[in-house]
Amino acid sequence: MRNTIAILLFGVLAAVLVTHSAKANPDIPIEDFEKVDYGDWEAEGTAFGSGPAEGTLPDQMRVDGFRGKRLVNSYFGGDGATGVLTSPPFKLERPYINFLIGGGGHGLNTSVALLYEGKPVRIATGPNTEPGGRETLKWTHWEVSEFMDKEVQLQMNDQQTGTWGHINADHFVQSDQPYVSEKTRAIEVQHRYLNLPVKNDAPKKWVRLLEGDTLLREFEIELAPGEPDFWVFLDLTPFMGKTLTLWADEIEHDNKGFEAIEQAEEIRGGETMYREQYRPQFHFSSKRGWNNDPNGLVYYKGEYHLFYQHNPYGWNWGNMTWGHAVSKDLVHWEELGDALHPDGLGTIFSGSAVVDEQNTAGFQQGDEKTLVAAYTYAGDTNRWSEGQKFTQAIAFSNDRGRTWTKYEGNPVLGHIVGGNRDPKLIWHEPSKHWVMVLYLDEHRMGIFTSTDLKSWERQSELESFYECPELFQLPVDDNSDTRKWILYGASGEYFTGEFDGRTYTPDGDALPFNYGNCFYASQTFSDIPPEDGRRIQIAWGRTGHPDMPFNQMMNFPVELTLRTTESGPRLFAWPVHEIASLHQKEHVFPVMELADTSRTLENIAGGLYDITAVFEMGSAEESGIMVCGLPITFYAKAGELRCGDKTAPLKPDSGAIHLRLLVDRLSVEIFANEGRVYMPMSHIQEETDTGLEVFAKGGTATFSSLTVHELASAWKTGE
Ligand code: FRU
Numbered sequence: 227m228r229n230t231i232a233i234l235l236f237g238v239l240a241a242v243l244v245t246h247s248a249k250a251n252p253d254i255p256i257e258d259f260e261k262v263d264y265g266d267w268e269a270e271g272t273a274f275g276s277g278p279a280e281g282t283l284p285d286q287m288r289v290d291g292f293r294g295k296r297l298v299n300s301y302f303g304g305d306g307a308t309g310v311l312t313s314p315p316f317k318l319e320r321p322y323i324n325f326l327i328g329g330g331g332h333g334l335n336t337s338v339a340l341l342y343e344g345k346p347v348r349i350a351t352g353p354n355t356e357p358g359g360r361e362t363l364k365w366t367h368w369e370v371s372e373f374m375d376k377e378v379q380l381q382m383n384d385q386q387t388g389t390w391g392h393i394n395a396d397h398f399v400q401s402d403q404p405y406v407s408e409k410t411r412a413i414e415v416q417h418r419y420l421n422l423p424v425k426n427d428a429p430k431k432w433v434r435l436l437e438g439d440t441l442l443r444e445f446e447i448e449l450a451p452g453e454p455d456f457w458v459f460l461d462l463t464p465f466m467g468k469t470l471t472l473w474a475d476e477i478e479h480d481n482k483g484f485e486a487i488e489q490a491e492e493i494r495g496g497e498t499m500y501r502e503q504y505r506p507q508f509h510f511s512s513k514r515g516w517n518n519d520p521n522g523l524v525y526y527k528g529e530y531h532l533f534y535q536h537n538p539y540g541w542n543w544g545n546m547t548w549g550h551a552v553s554k555d556l557v558h559w560e561e562l563g564d565a566l567h568p569d570g571l572g573t574i575f576s577g578s579a580v581v582d583e584q585n586t587a588g589f590q591q592g593d594e595k596t597l598v599a600a601y602t603y604a605g606d607t608n609r610w611s612e613g614q615k616f617t618q619a620i621a622f623s624n625d626r627g628r629t630w631t632k633y634e635g636n637p638v639l640g641h642i643v644g645g646n647r648d649p650k651l652i653w654h655e656p657s658k659h660w661v662m663v664l665y666l667d668e669h670r671m672g673i674f675t676s677t678d679l680k681s682w683e684r685q686s687e688l689e690s691f692y693e694c695p696e697l698f699q700l701p702v703d704d705n706s707d708t709r710k711w712i713l714y715g716a717s718g719e720y721f722t723g724e725f726d727g728r729t730y731t732p733d734g735d736a737l738p739f740n741y742g743n744c745f746y747a748s749q750t751f752s753d754i755p756p757e758d759g760r761r762i763q764i765a766w767g768r769t770g771h772p773d774m775p776f777n778q779m780m781n782f783p784v785e786l787t788l789r790t791t792e793s794g795p796r797l798f799a800w801p802v803h804e805i806a807s808l809h810q811k812e813h814v815f816p817v818m819e820l821a822d823t824s825r826t827l828e829n830i831a832g833g834l835y836d837i838t839a840v841f842e843m844g845s846a847e848e849s850g851i852m853v854c855g856l857p858i859t860f861y862a863k864a865g866e867l868r869c870g871d872k873t874a875p876l877k878p879d880s881g882a883i884h885l886r887l888l889v890d891r892l893s894v895e896i897f898a899n900e901g902r903v904y905m906p907m908s909h910i911q912e913e914t915d916t917g918l919e920v921f922a923k924g925g926t927a928t929f930s931s932l933t934v935h936e937l938a939s940a941w942k943t944g945e
Contacts, residue, residue, distance in 0.1 A: 250401075250402040250403060251320065251402050253320070253399050253400065253401045253402075254319060254320060254399065254400040254401075255398075255399050255400075256313075256316060256323070256380070256398035256399060256400060257313065257380075257397075257398045258293065258294060258396070258397050258398075259278040259294075259296050259297055259298055259396055259397070260278070260294045260295060260296050261277065261278065261296075262277045262278070262296075263276060263277040263278075264276075264277055264278070264311065266313070266314040267311055267312060267313050267314065268311070268312045269309060269310070269311045270309055270310045270311075270312075271307065271308050271309025271310060271384070272302060272303050272307045272308070272309055273300035273301070273302055273303060273307040273308050273309035273384040273392065274298065274299075274300050274302060274309045274310075274311045274382070274384070275299075275302035275303075277296075278296035278297055278298055278299070279296060279297060279298070279299035279301070279302070280295060280296055281295075281296075281297070281299075282361070283299055283301045283302060285304060286299075286301045286361065287360070287361045288361060289328070289361040289362075289363070289394060290361070290362050290363070291326060291328060291362040291363035291364060291429070292326055292363045292394070292396040292397070293326065293396055293397045294396075294397075296396075297326070297363065297394055297395065297396035297397075298311060298382055298393070298394065298395045298396060299329075299392070299394050300329070300336075300382065300384035300392040300393050300394070301329075301392040301394075305386075305387060305388055305389065305390070305391035305392055306387050306388075306391070307384070307387075308384050308385050308386070308387065308391075309384050310381065310382070310383055310384070310385075311381065311382040312341075312379060312380070312381045312382075313379050313380040313381070314379070315377040315378065315379050316377065316378065316379070317375065317376070317377055317378075318370055318373045318374055318375065318376055318377075318378055318400065319374070319375070319400060320400035320401050320402055321369060321370060321371035321374065321402060322367050322368065322369060322370065322400070322401045322402065322403060322404050322405075323340065323348075323367060323368045323370055323398060323399070323400055323401075324365060324366075324367045324397075324398070324399045324400075324401050324404060324405040324406075325338065325350075325365070325366060325367070325395060325396065325397055325398040325399070326363040326364065326365055326366075326394075326395060326396040326397050327350050327351070327352055327363060327364065327366050327393075327394065327395050328352045328353070328360075328361055328362055328363035328364065328393075328394040328395075329351075329352035329354065329361065329390065329392050329393040329394040329395075330351065330352050330354055330355065330384075330386055330389075330390035330391055330392055330393055331351045331352050331353050331354050331355045331390065332351065332355060332386045332390065332391070333349075333351060334346070334349060334383060334385070335383060335384070335385040335386040335391075336351055336352060336383065336384055336385075336386045336390065336391065336392060336393040337349045337350065337351045337382070337383050337393065338350050338351075338380065338381070338382050338383075338393065338395050339380070339381045339382075339383065340368060340370065340373075340378055340379075340380060340381075341378060341379040341380070341381050342373055342376060342378050344379075346381070347373070347378075348368040348370065350366050350368070351393070352390070352393055352394065354389075354390040355389070355390055356389065356390070357389055359390065361394065363394055363395070363396055364406075364476065365405045365406040365476065365478065366406075367401075367404040367405060367406070369404075380398060382395055403479050404479070405478055405479055406475075406476045406477060406478050406479070407475075407476075407477060407479070408473070408474070408475040408476075408477070409473070409474050409475070409477045409484045410471055410472065410473045411471070411472045411484070411485075411487075412469055412470075412471060412472075413435075413462075413469070413470045413471070413472050413489065414468075414469050415462045415465045415466050415467060415468050415469070415470060415489070416466075416467075416489060417462065417489040417490050417491050418461065418462060418463055418490075418491050418492075419459045419460065419461060419462060419489065419490050419491070419492065419493055420435075420459065420460040420462055420472075420487060420488070420489055421457045421458070421459050421487065421488050421489075421490055421493065421494040422447060422449070422457065422458050422459070422460065422483075422486075422487050422539065423449065423450035423454030423457055423483055423486045423487070424447060424448050424449070424450055424454055424455055424456055424457065424458055424539070424540060424541070425448055425449075425450035425451065425452070425453070425454050425455050425483075426448060426455050426540075426541050426542075426772070427448065428448040428449060428450055428451055428483075429448070429476075429478075430446045430447065430448055430449075431446065431447055431448075431449045431474050431475070431476060431477060431483075431484075432444065432445075432446055432474065432475060432476075432609055433445055433446075433447055433449070433472065433473070433474045433539075434471075434472070434473040434474070435460070435465075435470055435471070435472055435473075436470060436471045436473060437465070437468060437469075437470050437471075441570075441610060442465070442470070443460065443567060443568075444568065444608055444609060444610045445538070445539045445544075445545040445568070445608075446539070446540075446544055446545060446608070447539040447540060448540055448541075449474070449477075449481065449483035449484065450482075450483045450486070451478065451480065451481040451482060451483055452482055454483075454486075455541075455775075456495060456514070456541075456774075456775035457493070457494035457495050457514075457775070458514045458515055458538060458539045458540070458775075459493045459494070459514060459538075460538065460539075461563045461564070462489065463563075472484075472487065493513065493514070495775060499513060499941075500939070500941035501941075502774055502775070502776075503771075503773075503774075503891070503913065504770075504771035504773070504774050504891050504892060504910065504911075505774065505776070505891060505941075506767075506779045506890045506891050506892050506893065507834050507890055507891060507937070507939040507940060507941065508557060508782065508805070508808055508834065508888075508890055508937055508939065508940040509767060509779045509780055509781065509782055509890055509892070509893065510532060510534075510551060510559045510779060510780040511776050511778065511779040511780070512534070512536055512538075512549055512561065512776050513561055513776065514538065514775055514776055515536060515537045515538045515539060515540060515541070515775075515776060515777070516536065516537035516540060516541060516542055516543055516544070516776070516777045516778060517534045517535060517536055517537075517549060517766070517776075517777070517778045517779070517780070518534070518535040518543060518746075518747065518766050518778060519534065519535045519576045519648075519694060519716075519746070519747035519749070519766050520532055520533070520534050520747070520748065520749050520764045520765070520766060520780055521533040521534055521535060521548055521576050521577055521578065521579075521599075521601070521749070522548065522577060522578055522579030522599045522601075523578070523579070523749045523750065523751045523752065523762075523764060524578075524579040524580060524581060524597060524627075524751060524752045524753055525581075525751050525752070525753045525754050525755070526581050526595070526597060526626060526627065526753060527626060528554055529552045529553070529554060529626065529627070530552065530553045530554070530556055530751060530762075531550065531551075531552055531579065531597070531627050532550070532551045532552070532553065532559065532764065532780065533548045533549065533550050533565055533566075533579065533599070534548065534549045534550075534551075534766075534780070535547075535548070535549075535575070535576055535766075536548065536549030536564060538564055541772070541774075541775075541776075541777045542777070545568065545573060545608070546568065546573040546574050546575055546604060546607070547564045547566065547567050547568060547573070547574055548564065548565045548566035548574050548599070548601065549561070549563075549564055549565070550562045550563060550564065550565040550627065552627070555804045555807060556762065556783045556802050556804050557802075557804050557805060557807055557808060557940050558940050558941075559940070562627075562628070565599075565623075565627070565630045566599070566601060566621055566630055566632070568607075568608050568610065568611070569610060569611070569632070570610045570611050570614070571603040571605060571611055571614055571617065571619065571636065571637065572602075572603035572604040572605040572606065572607055572608065572611040572614055572616070572617075573603075573604045573607045573608050573611070574601050574602070574603070574604075575601065575602035575603070575604045575616075575647050575648065576601065576602060576647065576648040576693075576694055576747065577599060577600045577601030577602055577618075577648060577649050577650075578599070578600055578649060578650045578651045578749065578752065579597055579598065579599040579600070579651070579752065580597070580598055580651045580652070580653065580660075580752045580753060581595050581596075581597055581598075581752070581753045582595060582596045582597070582598045582622075582679065583595060583653075586660070586677060586678050586679060587620070587622065587678050587679040587680060588678070589622040589624065589633075590624065591624045592624065594624055594625065594626065596622050596623065596624055597622065597623045597626070597627050598620055598621070598622045598651070598679055599620065599621045599622070599623075599630070600618060600619070600620050600638075600649040600650075600651050600662060600679070601618070601619055601620075601621070601649070602616055602617070602618055602619075602646075602647035602648060602649065603616065603617045603618070603619050603636070603637060604616055604645075604647070605617065605641075615641035616641055616644070616645050616646050616647055617636075617637035617639060617640055617641050618637055618638055618639035618646075618647075618649045618662070618664065618682075619632065619633065619636035619637045619638060620632075620633045620636065620638050620679055620680070621633060633680070635680060638679070638680050638681070638682060639662070639664070639674065639682045642664075642666060642672070643666055643667050644666075644667040644668075645667055646664060646665065646666050646667060646672075647664070647665050647693070648664065648665045648693055648694045648695060649662045649663070649664050650662065650663045650664075650694075650695045650696055650697060650749070651679070651752070652697055652698065652752070654675075654725075654727040656727060657675070657726075657727030657728070658677075659675045659676060659677050659727065660675060660676045660677065660678075660679055661673060661674070661675055661697070661727065662674040662675075662676065662682060663695040663696075663697050663713070664695065665692070665693050665694065665695055665715070666687065669689060669690060669691060669692050669715075670687055670688065670689055670690065671687065671688055671690050671691065671695050671713070671715075671730075672684060672686070672687045673685045673686045673687070673688075673728065673729065673730060675727070675728065685728040685729065686728055686729040686730070688729075688730055688732075690713060690715060690721065690732075690736070691713075691714060691715020691716070691717065691719055691736070692715050692716055692717065693715055693716035693747065694715060694716035694746075694747040694748075694749070695713065695714070695715055696712070696713070696714050696715075696748070696749055696750060697711065697712070697713050697725065697730070698711070698712055698750055698761060699711050699712070699725075700712060700761055700786065700787065700788040700797075701788065702788050702789070702790060702795045703788070703789055703790050704787075710722040710723065710724075710733075710788055710795060711723050711724060711725040711730065712786075712788070712797065713725075713730055713732070714739065714748075716746055716747040716748075717739075717745075717746065718738075718739035718740045718745055718746075718748060718765070719736045719737065719738055719739060720736065720737055720739055720797060721733065721734075721736060721737070722734075722737070722788070722794075722795055733794075734794075737796065737797075739797055739799075739904065740765075740799070740904045740905065740906060741867075741872055741873070741874035741903060741904065741905040742869075742872055742895075742896070742904070742905040742906035742907045743768070743870060743871075743872055743906075743907055743908055744767050744768040744769045744781070744893055744906045744907055744908035745765045745766075745767070745768070745781060745904075745906045746765060746766045746768055747765065747766045748763050748764060748765030748766070748781075749763065749764065749765075750762060750763045750764075750786065751763075751764075760785045760802070761785065761786045761787075762783050762784070762785055762786070762802060763783065763784050763785075763786050763799070764780050764781060764783050764784075765780070765781040765906070766778065766780065766781070767779040767780055767781040767892070767893055767906065767908070768908060769892040769893050769908030769909075769910075770892065771892065771910055779892060779893070781893070781895065781906050782801050782802075782805070782888055782895055783801070783802045783804075784799040784800055784801055784802065784901075784904070785799070785800050785801075785802055786798070786799055787800070787901070789902075791902065796902065798900060798901035798902055798904075799897065799901045799904035800886075800897060800900065800901040801836075801886070801888060801895070801897065805836060805888070805937075808834075808836075808937040808938045808939075808940060809836065809935040809936075809937065809938075810832075810935065810936045810937060810938050811935070811936045812933065812934075812935050813827070813829065813830055813933065813934040813935075813936075814932070814933050815827065815929070815932040815933070815934075817928060817929065817930050817931075818920065818928070818929040818932070819844075819926060819927075819928045819929075820846075820849070820920065820921065820922035820926065820927055820928075820929065821844075821922065821925070821926045822846075822922060822923060822924060822925065822926075823921070823922065824852070824919050824920065824921035824922075825919065825920055825921075826917060826918070826919045827917070827918040827919065827920065827932075827934065830916075830917070830918055830934055830936065831916065831936065832916065832936045832937070833854060833889065833890075833891065833911050833913075833916035834889060834890060834891075834936065834937035834938075834939070835853075835887070835888070835889040835918070835934055835935065835936060835937060836886075836887075836888055836889075836934075836935040836937055837851070837853070837885070837886065837887040837888075837889065837918070837932075837933070837934050837935075838884075838885070838886050838931070838932070838933045839851060839884070839885045839886075839887070839920070839929060839931070839932045839933075840882050840883070840884050840885075840929070840930050840931040840932070841860075841882060841883050841885075841920075841927050841928065841929045841930065842881055842882045842927065842928040842930050843860075843862055843878050843881055843882065843883065843927060844922070844925055844926030844927050844928060845924070845925030845926050846862060846922035846923060846924055846925040846926055846927040847861070847862055847863060847923055847924030847925060848860070848861055848862070848921075848922070848923040848924060849862070849883075849920075849921065849922040849923070849927035850920070850921060851885065851887070851918065851919065851920050851921075852917075852918065852919040852920075852921065853887060853889055853894050853909075853918060854889060854894070854909065854911045854912075854915050854916050854917065854918075855909075855911075855912070855915040856869065856870070856894055856907065856909045857869070857921075858885070858887070858894070858896055860876065860883050865877055867883075867896070867898055867903060867905065869894075869896060869905060869907050870907060870909075872905060872907065874898070874903040874905055875903075876898050876899065876902075876903050877899075879899050879900075882930065883898065883899070884898065884899050884900065885897070885898055886898075886901075889911075890911070891910075891911045892908060892909070892910060892911070893906060893907060893908055893909055894906075894907045894909045895907070918934065920932070
């Protein structure tokens with residue numbers, strides 16, 4: 227009996243012991259530097275000031291990544307100051323010391339050291355030694371079990387002057403475990419998607435997907451440590467049936483994000499796809515993540531291809547990848563998934579695409595013509611491409627853009643200068659060669675030629691615009707005998723001029739194109755069939771909402787024409803006629819004469835509109851339309867159309883102002899006087915504010931014609 231009790235007791239005790247030893251001991255805080263002074267710590271010299279800094283110090287780059295309100299920052303007095311900060315002795319009772327560190331990387335001179343018997347036995351430094359870099363603090367740790375139960379001290383050293391001659395540190399804790407570590411997981415690919423949780427502003431983590439030692443994907447993600455803001459996805463289709471490894475480093479011990487990554491047949495949150503409150507309903511936006519520039523706009527066999535600068539894994543810019551969508555009518559888009567992923571030469575920046583009709587590159591395999599894309603490798607923008615520069619490369623598709631192969635001889639154009647980028651390809655028929663216009667930094671564009679898209683010869687260079695060049699020819703007033711070459715950059719500002727296949731000669735100064743606040747980096751479609759003949763442009767629509775799982779959109783496609791005006795030939799922009807396929811209820815209003823008053827347009831609903839308005843100027847000083855809370859006003863005296871803080875010169879046409887307005891959840895695109903003025907505006911539409919109102923102030927105006935079409939969504943339910 228006694229024996230039984232003893233055995234039982236022993237068993238219970240053993241169980242208690244086992245559970246206890248499996249459970250980590252509580253952390254022991256050493257110092258969090260939240261007080262105004264250093265307390266028992268001893269500061270020598272001036273660099274550490276009289277106490278912990280409240281974040282960034284004067285003339286310092288933004289310091290972040292520390293915990294609480296204060297940290298140790300030896301930038302008091304700038305990089306020139308030096309000093310030492312030493313802790314009182316304390317006993318080591320856990321096998322790890324964790325802490326946050328940033329700043330200079332000059333060995334012991336900018337370091338945090340562990341002293342045992344007064345001598346450094348462990349040291350850590352910040353990451354930076356050269357101009358540039360970042361002041362962000364990151365977790366690091368020391369394994370210190372050999373000094374268990376011994377008295378030790380911490381010491382911070384700033385003996386360095388000049389670049390990165392300072393050290394930042396915070397939040398020292400003794401612990402049973404490292405706070406950050408490398409993590410791996412085996413992924414047996416059985417489902418279509420890998421869903422990943424994102425929390426905006428969570429610390430960014432590098433994540434890799436590997437097959438054996440082969441790196442397949444690498445990206446940076448604000449991995450949600452707990453409850454995510456939204457989920458992003460990675461399409462696993464190309465890896466079906468394989469066993470891959472998911473890897474990440476610097477994952478905090480209490481970060482649940484890495485484990486939460488899951489395989490699934492569906493995109494998490496997909497039930498509300500395209501029905502989210504602030505989802506543009508007839509503008510393209512990506513299912514998930516960020517978009518900026520449209521890329522590779524090309525038409526082939528009944529499909530308009532829209533590639534775009536995509537961050538598939540976050541709400542902000544990053545991880546530049548070419549997203550891809552197609553449309554048969556420029557209105558309804560189908561997102562096909564990412565076409566070009568970052569690799570060891572860099573992330574994939576902007577570029578263009580063409581149909582290689584004559585198989586000049588030799589990529590064609592069957593009857594299907596090859597689509598060739600030219601893009602920029604932004605070297606050194608991911609870990610994979612460390613030390614690489616910005617170069618130009620090509621990729622091709624033999625299956626109507628469904629899959630893409632990067633050319634094995636990439637890059638096709640080596641690094642020239644700085645961030646040289648954004649190759650725009652065109653076929654120059656008279657010279658029978660390809661032309662690439664390339665942004666060369668400092669507002670310069672370079673012109674290169676090739677007969678096979680693989681080897682390029684430099685022809686000329688001109689002072690012109692910033693980023694994202696575009697070059698094409700347009701007839702003046704539909705007269706195919708008089709043609710002009712248009713060259714423009716990302717802002718849309720353009721030249722009219724001549725181009726002989728090698729050199730561009732502008733007619734005069736740069737001309738303004740758009741007057742809005744949400745237009746950038748536009749491109750026009752290549753290979754539109756001659757029987758259509760339109761020059762169709764899509765621009766990045768710079769508008770978004772922080773609560774959405776996506777950010778930014780594309781502006782509605784516009785047709786560009788060159789028309790004679792009193793000032794010479796000018797570009798006009800007009801929404802493509804295909805928008806009519808979304809027209810629903812039509813509201814035609816009788817002539818309205820307004821004298822210093824406003825009138826609400828009744829019975830209109832939905833917040834998605836295509837509006838055509840003509841108003842004859844009477845004596846009104848200001849007249850216009852209020853669209854979902856956004857006033858669009860013509861100022862008669864100034865001869866200006868104004869919206870938000872944007873202004874465009876505008877003259878009444880035979881005494882009247884003509885407006886065409888496209889209204890969606892995140893934007894109002896304004897076209898005045900047949901497209902002479904193009905003013906795309908970012909405007910967040912609230913559910914409570916979908917009304918329309920016309921007004922005249924300080925006199926009279928007559929709204930002689932006013933038609934509102936309510937628009938259907940371009941997205942199908944359940945998509
Ligand atoms: C324009 C731009 C391009 C570059 C791309 C990167 O918005 O800066 O010059 O290729 O975005 O996303």
